[in-house]
Amino acid sequence: MTQGILYIVATPIGNLQDCSMRAIQILKQVDLIAAEDTRHSRRLLDQFGITTPLYALHEHNEYHHSQTLTSRLLSGTSIALISDAGTPLISDPGYYLVAACHQAGIVVSPIPGASALISALSAAGMPADRFVFEGFLAAKSGARCKQLEALRQESRTLVFYETPHRIVDSVADMIAIFGAAREVVMARELTKVYETIHRSSLGELFQWLQQDTQQQKGEFVLVIAGAPPQSNEEIPAEAVRIFHLLREELPLKQAAKLTSQITGIHRNQLYALGLQENPKETGE
Incomplete structure (x- = not known):
């Protein structure tokens, strides 16, 4: 059969x-x-x-x-x-x-x-060659902030779905984690009569949503710019010292990972510092 x-x-x-x-x-x-x-x-x-x-x-x-x-x-x-x-x-x-x-x-x-995901991303005007889709965030603020914190240093474009009864609270948590200046595109009610695509900073979006409650209705896709690259000058001197000490004994990747665990500095930033200091470094 x-x-x-x-x-x-x-x-x-x-x-x-x-x-x-x-x-x-x-x-x-x-x-x-x-x-x-x-x-x-x-x-x-x-x-x-x-x-x-x-x-x-x-x-x-x-x-x-x-x-x-x-x-x-x-x-x-x-x-x-x-x-x-x-x-x-x-x-x-x-x-x-x-x-x-x-x-x-x-x-x-x-x-x-x-697809709401692809439709929003195509109209956002943000890098779409590499992006992270997180779907719906947690309903409670504490769990939601933990999810966002894990994405704080993510350099790829971030895409989220959100519901009308959580949109304001979620944007507020995003401001707390990403900062009010982070760029965002809110795509609301895509392909429907009241379709809205609004690009601004997170801080401006929060104020706009509070001022116009009509914009809190419908189905939402939030497209958020990835974290900007941090310059090596922003790495604290103590973290650089620890990194250099570990580099004397360990390959670049391992030194960057261990320094990150000790200091909290993102390992990608430390890895970039190592490549800058030694462009021929293989990273192994």
Whole structure:
């Protein structure tokens, strides 16, 4: 018996015209659509005359139901996986099902389309050749600040999702960790009627959100500039002394790592200092 195929189908994040012809065709042809919220998805499918049966697969049941769907795929059923909006698995359920399919040798085929992450990044005007996607931050400030602290020295562009009831508090925590001057782009309600793309500093964004409560509504993507490179002159003299002592006995990478653990100076900054002092250093 021929196995079914699991299609990962991207759906619009707002504007229905963003649904591709191929996505519509696949959703009509498959035997079953696994959806995060069947009521929400049925409204979308009705817009395109899609009558394929729906199967609820969300964060609370996907671990147990993935085996059921995998068995159906093995028996020849073709299934499309969709989320409430955008590309499935990007901060949405589906990981267990896709992993189970790969383990069972089932073909997994992506049907690309809208993604809030990529849409925001493409319109932000920040370096996008290398970036870090953190999804949704923790709900409580203490845990959220710990996550942000781990990213304080990250030089790549940072991308976060956020909800309307946490946006102001999250920006406040970002100011506390990254500083008010760090550049940010807030992309709100992408592709929808009230789409807003606002570029400013974190401090200015915080004030703007407080002054206009309408801007606190909707779905958010925050694109934040990476940490600026620190000059070697900013390394405290004591840290430089320790680094040089360790360099007498250890390779550059190990010396930078150990000095970082002792002094708190980021190891990349120390590594750069070592290369500056000895450009022929291999780092090993």
